[in-house]
Amino acid sequence: MIFNSFHFLFFFIIVTTLYFILPHKKRWLLLLLSSCYFYMAFVPIYILILGFTIVVDYFAAIFIENSAGKQRRLFLVGSLIANIGILCFFKYYNFINTNFSFLLHGFGLSNPIPYLSILLPIGLSFHTFQAMSYTIEVYRGKQKTERHFGIYALYVMFYPQLVAGPIERPQNLLHQFREKHTFDSDRVFEGLKIIIWGLFKKLVIADRLGIYVNGAYNNVAQQNGMTLLLATLFFSFQVYCDFSGYSDIAIGTARVMGFNLMTNFRRPVFAKTTGEFWKRWHISLSTWFKDYLYFPIGGSKVSVPRWYFNLMVVFLISGLWHGANWTYIIWGGINGFYLVFAIITKKYSDKFNSVTGINKLPRLYLFFQISITFLLISFSRIFFRARTVKDAVTIIKKILTFKGSVFNDGSAIIIYCFVAIFFLLTVELKKEFYKGSFTLSHHQNFWVRNSYYSFLIILIILLGVFDGGQFIYFQF
Amino acid sequence: MIKTGNHSFKNFLLKLAACFALLFILDIGIGKLLKNFYFRQQSGYDFLTTYSIEKTKADILIFGSSRAVNIFNTIIFSERTGLSCFNAGRYGEPIFYHYAVLKAVVKRYTPKIILLSFDAGNFSNNTDAYDRITVLLPYYKNHPEIHSVVTLKGPYEKLKLLSNIYPYNSLLLPIISGNSNYSKKKYITDNGFIPIEKTFEGPLQTFDYSKEKDLDSIKINVYKSFIEECIRQHIQLYIVCPPYMINPIGTDHSIAEAKEIAQQYNIKFLDYSRDTFFTSKPQLFADFRHLNVNGVELFSNSVIKKLESLR
Structure with a gap:
C-alpha cells in the first residue's frame, strides 16, 4: 500500500x-x-x-x-x-x-x-x-x-x-x-496540509521529473551528454521531492492522530556546504549514524587521520545501507571524501575567499556556495541513480563532453519539469530566507489558507503523475 | 462519538465542508474551461483523436501506433482504391486505444475497410500500455461505449473520473498548443498520415524475441474483441505487420499469437515484419521501426496490391 x-x-x-x-x-x-x-x-x-x-x-x-x-x-x-x-x-x-x-x-x-x-x-x-x-x-x-x-x-x-x-x-x-x-480540529488541518504538500512534491514534481530521468538513465548508451546532464540535475530534485514528499505524508498522517514525528528534511537544496547538506538531508538517518556509529568510533575527538577515517567509514556504511550495489558504496565514498576534502582545504578556501573578495558580496557568495554544493551532491547522485558502475562512468564521460542537444520528445515534459522546479524553489526559498513575510499557507484568514491548499489539490489533479508508482526509498 | 479537544468536531466538519465546497466549485469551473478548449483544438494528436472518434466518415480507416501513422499513406490508399481514407493511428498507443476508437466509430457509421497495424511485442506484459489509456479520458463522459476500455486503467478510475479536471490531467500545455498557430504549423498531416523524411543510418540492432514469452491475456482479449466487432459490423478487416530493419533472433510471440487468432476468425494477416524486399534495403527506413517516405510508397502500394488480390 x-x-x-x-x-x-x-x-x-x-x-x-x-x-x-x-x-x-x-x-x-x-x-x-x-x-x-x-x-x-x-x-x-x-x-x-x-x-x-x-x-x-x-x-x-x-x-x-x-x-x-x-x-x-x-x-x-x-x-x-x-x-x-x-x-x-x-x-x-x-x-x-x-x-x-x-x-x-x-x-x-x-x-x-x-x-x-x-x-x-x-x-x-x-x-x-x-x-x-x-x-x-x-x-x-x-x-x-x-x-x-x-x-x-x-x-x-x-x-x-x-x-x-x-x-x-x-x-x-x-x-x-x-x-x-x-480530537483537535486545528491539528487535523495542520496534518492534512502537510500531507497535501507531500503529495504535491511526490505527484507533481518527483514523478514528473522521474519520467525524464528514467528515460535518460535507463538508456544511457543512446543519450548524449547534455541530456544526461539535465537528467542528473533533474534527479537531484526528483529524489528530494520523492523522499521528502514521503516524509511529509508520514509526518502529516501521524500529526492528524496527534503524534509528532521528527523532521526529516530541512530544505537541503539551500545547503551552503556538503557538511551542512547532511544536517538538512534525511536527518533521522544522519543523526542515527552520528549517535550510534560516528561518536562510538571516536567522532572528531581523535587524531586527525583517524577523524578522516571515521568520516569515510560512516559514509561508506551509509552507502551500503542504501543498497547492495557498488554504486551506493561509491556514492557514500564520494560524499565522505567531500567532507574530508573540505576539512583539509578549509584554510585554502578561506584564503581564496578573502583574496577574491567574494565573501564581501554576501548574496553572490551565498549563491556561489549553494550552487557548488548542489552540483557536488548532484554529481555523487550519478552513482546513486545509475544501474551499474559502468553506466555511471559512461554518464560522467558523456556529460564531460557537453555535446548534443537536450532530448525532448515533444510532449512538453521539459517545460513541466522546469515549472515544477520553479514552484518548489519559490516555496522553499520563501521558507528559508523570508520566514516572517507574507504567507498563504499559514495565513490567518481561513479562506486564504483554504484557497491556497485547494489550489495545490487542483494542481495535483491537473498536473500530477498518477501512474508514477512507488517511492524511491521503498527499495531500501 | 469522536472525543474532541479545544476545538469542536462540528467546527472541523464545517471547515471541511467549506474546503470541499471550494474544491467542488473550482473543479467544475476549471474542468469546463479545459473541456471547452480541449475540444476546440484544431491541430495536434488530441485533435486527431477527436476527429477519429467524433468526425471521420472515411471508407478506409487505419489503426495502429506510430508504425501506422508514419507508414500507411492515406493519399496512396485513396487514389488506388477510389475510397476515402483516414489514418486513425496514434503514436505509442496499444490495442486498447484502437478498440475504443473503433467502438466510438461504429456507433456513428460503418467503415468499409479497416487496416489494423500490428507490432512485435504488442501482447507483451507491461503496465505502460494501461497508462496510455489516459488519452481516452476526455471522451469518457460523452462516450459510454468506451467505458469498458477506460476502466482497464485501474480499479479506481471511475472514482477519479468524478473530477471534471482529471480527464485533462497533464494536458494543459497540449491544449494551449493545440489552440495556437504554432501547433497548426508543426502538426501537418495527410488525413492522419505523417511521413518521415530521414534515412536509416544504422547500426543494425539484434532483437532477441524469444525472451518475451509472457503474453498479456487482457490485451489478447481486446484484440479478439476488435476482430469480433469488425465481423459484427461486416467490415473488411486486414491486419498488417509492417517491416522492421533489425536482425531478429527467434519468433515474436505476439505476432505468432495474433496470426493464429486472425486465422481462427478467418481474417487475413499480412506479415511484412521479415519481408526481405524491405529488410534488405536500409535506405527505405527512417529508423529500425519506421519506413521513410520512399519505403512508405512501396509498402502502401504493396499492401493495396495484396488487398486487391484477396478481395
Whole structure:
C-alpha cells in the first residue's frame, strides 16, 4: 500500500476515524492491527521477519535492563547480531556472494555457494535501524524498557513511518503511544496540509521529473551528454521531492492522530556546504549514524587521520545501507571524501575567499556556495541513480563532453519539469530566507489558507503523475 | 462519538465542508474551461483523436501506433482504391486505444475497410500500455461505449473520473498548443498520415524475441474483441505487420499469437515484419521501426496490391 493510492486514502480515513472513536486504552491495538495490515499489503509473509525482530529486541531490552556488566553487553550484542544478521541475509547475501564469486574467479575457482531467490522485505533497513536504536538506548540507560509488548511492537511498526522513516528514537515516539490524543480540529488541518504538500512534491514534481530521468538513465548508451546532464540535475530534485514528499505524508498522517514525528528534511537544496547538506538531508538517518556509529568510533575527538577515517567509514556504511550495489558504496565514498576534502582545504578556501573578495558580496557568495554544493551532491547522485558502475562512468564521460542537444520528445515534459522546479524553489526559498513575510499557507484568514491548499489539490489533479508508482526509498 | 479537544468536531466538519465546497466549485469551473478548449483544438494528436472518434466518415480507416501513422499513406490508399481514407493511428498507443476508437466509430457509421497495424511485442506484459489509456479520458463522459476500455486503467478510475479536471490531467500545455498557430504549423498531416523524411543510418540492432514469452491475456482479449466487432459490423478487416530493419533472433510471440487468432476468425494477416524486399534495403527506413517516405510508397502500394488480390 503506497501513500499515493486510493487504497491508502480509504485506509487512512477508516483508521483515523476509528482512532478517535475508540477509547484511549484500545487505540494501541487499532494502530498495531492497522500497521500489520499496512505492511502485509506489500508481501504478507514478511510480517514474520518483523515479528521476529520485535520479539528478539523486546526481550533483549528487558534482559539488558535486568542485568549488569558483561552480561548486559552480551544481550546488546546478541540483539544487534540478530538485527544486522537479518538485514545482511535479506539485503546483502546475494551481493556478498556475487563479489565472492568474482574473487574466486580471479583465482580460477568456482563458487559453490548458491544464490538465493529472495525479495527484499520492504523498508527493512528503516525498521531494523529503529529497532536497534531502542536496544542501544536501553543499554545506555537513556530509555526505560517498554514492558507492554503491544506498545513496543507498535513503536517498530507504526504505519506512517514503517517503510521509509523518519527513523524514530524511542525517547521521542514511545511515550506518545501512552498519551491521550483528543480530537483537535486545528491539528487535523495542520496534518492534512502537510500531507497535501507531500503529495504535491511526490505527484507533481518527483514523478514528473522521474519520467525524464528514467528515460535518460535507463538508456544511457543512446543519450548524449547534455541530456544526461539535465537528467542528473533533474534527479537531484526528483529524489528530494520523492523522499521528502514521503516524509511529509508520514509526518502529516501521524500529526492528524496527534503524534509528532521528527523532521526529516530541512530544505537541503539551500545547503551552503556538503557538511551542512547532511544536517538538512534525511536527518533521522544522519543523526542515527552520528549517535550510534560516528561518536562510538571516536567522532572528531581523535587524531586527525583517524577523524578522516571515521568520516569515510560512516559514509561508506551509509552507502551500503542504501543498497547492495557498488554504486551506493561509491556514492557514500564520494560524499565522505567531500567532507574530508573540505576539512583539509578549509584554510585554502578561506584564503581564496578573502583574496577574491567574494565573501564581501554576501548574496553572490551565498549563491556561489549553494550552487557548488548542489552540483557536488548532484554529481555523487550519478552513482546513486545509475544501474551499474559502468553506466555511471559512461554518464560522467558523456556529460564531460557537453555535446548534443537536450532530448525532448515533444510532449512538453521539459517545460513541466522546469515549472515544477520553479514552484518548489519559490516555496522553499520563501521558507528559508523570508520566514516572517507574507504567507498563504499559514495565513490567518481561513479562506486564504483554504484557497491556497485547494489550489495545490487542483494542481495535483491537473498536473500530477498518477501512474508514477512507488517511492524511491521503498527499495531500501 | 469522536472525543474532541479545544476545538469542536462540528467546527472541523464545517471547515471541511467549506474546503470541499471550494474544491467542488473550482473543479467544475476549471474542468469546463479545459473541456471547452480541449475540444476546440484544431491541430495536434488530441485533435486527431477527436476527429477519429467524433468526425471521420472515411471508407478506409487505419489503426495502429506510430508504425501506422508514419507508414500507411492515406493519399496512396485513396487514389488506388477510389475510397476515402483516414489514418486513425496514434503514436505509442496499444490495442486498447484502437478498440475504443473503433467502438466510438461504429456507433456513428460503418467503415468499409479497416487496416489494423500490428507490432512485435504488442501482447507483451507491461503496465505502460494501461497508462496510455489516459488519452481516452476526455471522451469518457460523452462516450459510454468506451467505458469498458477506460476502466482497464485501474480499479479506481471511475472514482477519479468524478473530477471534471482529471480527464485533462497533464494536458494543459497540449491544449494551449493545440489552440495556437504554432501547433497548426508543426502538426501537418495527410488525413492522419505523417511521413518521415530521414534515412536509416544504422547500426543494425539484434532483437532477441524469444525472451518475451509472457503474453498479456487482457490485451489478447481486446484484440479478439476488435476482430469480433469488425465481423459484427461486416467490415473488411486486414491486419498488417509492417517491416522492421533489425536482425531478429527467434519468433515474436505476439505476432505468432495474433496470426493464429486472425486465422481462427478467418481474417487475413499480412506479415511484412521479415519481408526481405524491405529488410534488405536500409535506405527505405527512417529508423529500425519506421519506413521513410520512399519505403512508405512501396509498402502502401504493396499492401493495396495484396488487398486487391484477396478481395
